[in-house]
Every structure is written in structure tokens, then in C-alpha cells.
Amino acid sequence: MNMNSNEPPVVGVIGLGAMGMGMAQSLRRAGFAPHVFDLRSEVAQGFAKDGGVACASLGELGSRCDVVISVVVNAAQTESVLFGEEGKGGVVSTMRTGSLFVMCSTVDPNWSVAMEARLAERGLLYLDAPISGGAAKAASGQITMMTAGTAAAYDKAGGALDAMAAKVYRLGDRAGAGSKVKIINQLLAGVHIAAAAEAMALGLREGVDPDALYEVITHSAGNSWMFENRMAHVLAGDYTPLSAVDIFVKDLGLVLDVARASKFPLPLSSTAHQMFMQASTAGFAREDDSAVIKIFPGITVPAPKNSHS
Template sequence: MTADVGLIGLGAMGKGMAQSLRRAGFRVHVHDVRAEAAQAFAGDGGVACRSPAELGAACDVVVSVVVNAAQTEAVLFGPEGCAAAMKPGSVFVMCSTVDPVWSMALEKRLNALGLLYIDAPISGGAAKAASGEMTMMTSGAPAAYARAEPVLNAMAGKVYKLGDAAGAGSKVKIINQLLAGVHIAAAAEAMALGLRAGVDPAALYEVITHSAGNSWMFENRMAHVLAADYTALSAVDIFVKDLGLVLDMARASKFPLPLSSTAHQMFMQASTAGFAAEDDSAVIKIFPGIELPRKH
């Protein structure tokens, strides 16, 4: 396997993943719609590419860390997409949260072009991506793993192999997003009730994070609320999308998801109220009659 690895999408997760690959000794080629982001990464060591096609031509493994299926389509098959430029036998690693049926179809499309594919959604947040300790939920053909496994291991602390064909990774990620979205919505509801009841929010946070009612999402996201910092690490609209995918998957088999449906409506309400691009903890802003903590 070549030392040249490409990464497309230098957002909160992608930037850290690119840094992890560089630390592991790979020559990392990057592309982002924000040219300045790619140039900044190249300034610290790396190669900035003007297009996905330029990146794909130089690399045997291409990692895509864009938002959704539509952006992945553009990366691969757009006017300067990388699919046509990648050498036969190269591997495309798809890290977005997408419909599993779409991911399975993408594997077939890429195989028809002589390319290998790994369905590889990610979890863990920006800090774990930067430290190389995130989780990857992967599935793909053995030949794809044979070429890309060192790349996956350089980016993640846990690389789960969930099947020998695309789709399994995306299914597990969607179930993870069900829990993540419901936990954030429940955490916001609990903090909002505490505020309405006149409980000191810092004291409530201290008690809950040391009690049985705690969750990783309560501990992480309600810290954002206490700091009155809604800078988007994962935006409200991410969970509008992801919980929508959860409901789509369940609807296909007529499976009821009452908690997911409610959480989805909460994020929809926050989005339409003007908080779409804020951190997903801003879902707490939908509750009336509460005074949220302010920045000091």
C-alpha cells in the first residue's frame, strides 16, 4: 500500500482524522470546499488538492468525511469527482451517516468501476478524532480491508468489522444516532425542567453527572448549555437529518419508534425556530419560560 492517503472534508471530524493520519506517517492529501482549510493543513505538512479528482489520482485510499449522501455523490461523481480519477483497486472509505440502502448501492457502483469500498461511519466527536481514538463502524469486502486497514487503524481507536459487504456499518451507525439524538433531547428536557423549577443549573449538572441518571450526552452537551456556548460541533440540523434516517429505516419494516419520533420533532422545532446551525444542545431553546445560563 502506498504511503499516500487522501481525505476529503476538513470539518470538525475530518481535520482531526487528517492529523492522525499524518502522525502515523502517511503522506496526506486533502481537499475541502474551503480552500483555506486545505492550505492551512498543507502548511503544517501535507498536500492541498484543488479537487477530489486531483486527490483521487494521487492516492490508493480516499477517505470521505462530508456531511451526507448528496455531498458524497458530488465528491465521487461531480464535475471534478474522484471516482473517474482513482486507479483500479483503490479504496473509497465513506464516513458519513447515510441510508444503508444507498450505501449498499454505492458499493455496487464503485465495484463496477473497478474500485473497492468500505462503509465506515464514525463516532466519538472532534476531540477523539484529533487523538486518533474515535470509533469506526465498518463493513466491506476483505480485499478492501487488505488495502485500507492500516489507514483505518491510524484514525480510530476502535475499528469494528461488521460484515463483508456495505450496509452493516451504516445500520449500526443509525442505531447509534437513535440513542445519541434521544439522549440529547432527554438531557435538554431534564435541564429545562430544572431551570423552570428554580434549581441552580451548575448544581444540577454536578449531581446528575455523579448519579444514575447521567449519560455521556448529558455530561457533554449540558456543559455547552452551562457555558452558553452553542458553537456547532454537531449542529441541530445534523440530528434533523440523522433522526430522519433512523425513522426512514424503521418505516421500511413498519417498526415503531415513539421516542425517536418525538426527539426528531424537537430538533425540527429547534431548526425552524432559527437554531439550525447552532450546536445540537441548542434544542433546549425550544422550551418556553426558562432562563438559560448566559456567558460570563
């Protein structure tokens, strides 16, 4: 544990999935030698072969780190990381007073506000810090972080945030604002994927050559980042889950929960959420979110190409 504030903090990363692995690699590249933990111990050990430390438990990671970065799926997994389950302790049991927990999941903003207070009672700092950008940007240290927290939390993070992200937005002096902005980003991402799928489905139904349609749209005003990215998966017939259908069942559900609390109407989000739920129930839950196109009747989506794109 570094007591000298001039030295970089000892940083830990929990969850070496598509995003967490890239973030840990970016930290290592920046000279942090991160401690890592994943339920798949072989993944953590594989990471540590090139530098860093694989921890055998959450408790071990918590005891060794000034800054703990959690990159798991949702609020429930984050609580499990913090407080443990099935008799196994979480990181809170060993984190020292004044240490920082950085929460990178997409969660209900009210949950994040409550967690900041809950950790403050234990003498721990908290940063509301959802992320965006995808696996490639995580690996190159180019993600976007939507953060909110106290000045002390930012001070404790040292250069760790900038090592992982091209953009670290400071959106408030306490938790909540980061998660609110992330929720709004997810509203747009989900609606854009659903709209892209609907457009491509109409093109297929009308007999337009899908590759030509893709080429025209991506060079026209109707394009979106999600159309360009996700419809490439459809054209390749490759539904390997970079981000699964069920992620948007969850995230658009959170969007609607937040709006429902203040009776705010979200007609497009509601429709997109129904589309992802239909795709999930139809058997595409764990496929790439572009598989939402498979809910449309009377079309044949492109067959898998020989090479993945």
C-alpha cells in the same frame, strides 16, 4: 501510486471539517503524508504546511491515492465527491482500478449498499465506515469506526484505519452493516440530547440551581454521556455549533426512514425528531444541538459566561 503491497498506501482525505481535519492530522502523525482536498483551498493549504499534500481538485486527489477517505456531511455530498457536479469531475473519474473509497458519512444503509455495487462496476473497492467520537477524539486518533466491506477493501486500507481510530469495528463482509450500527448510535445520541435538555429545562422551571443539578446528575445513575457533554454547553450559554441542531434533524430523520421501511415503531426517536425540528424552525438550526432546550416555554437558560467552556 504504490504498487508494492508492503508499502503503506497513499491516502487522501476529502473534507477538512471538525472530524476530517483531525483524521488527516492523525494520518500524518502515523507517517502517511496524506493528500487532502477541501472546498476551502486555504484550509487544505494550511494543513499541508505541516506535511502532506494539498490537492487543487478532486480529480488530482483521486489520481494520486490508493485510498480515498470521504468525511462530508451526507449522502448527497458524498455523491458529489464521487461523481462531481457543475461540470467538475469527482474522484471516480481519476481513481485507478483496485483503489478504495472509504465512506465516513451518516447515510441510509440502503444507499451505502447501492454505492458499493455502483463502485464495484467501475473496479473500485468501497468501505462502509461511519465514524463517531467528536473533534477532540478525531484529532487524537481515537474515533470509533463502524465498518463493513469486503476482505479486499480492508486489505487495501492498510494501517490507515487504525491510524485514525481507537476502535475499528468490522461488522460485515459487505456494505450496510456499518451504516445500520451508526444509525442506531444516532438514535441514542439524539434521544439522549433531547432527554437531557428536557431534564435541565424542568430543573430551570422548578428553580433548581442548574450548576448544582449538573453536578448531582453527572454523579448519579441518571447521567448520560450526552447530558454531561451537552448540558455543559447550556450552563456556559455557549451554543457554538460543535454539532448543529440540523444534524439531528437529518440523522433522526434517517433513523425513522430506516424503521418506516419495515414498519417498526420508534416512539422516542419520533418525539426527539420533532423536538429538533421545532428548534430548527424556531431559528436555532445552526446552533449547537443542545439548543434544543430553547424550545421549552417559561424558562430562562443561563446567559453566556465570559469564558468558553
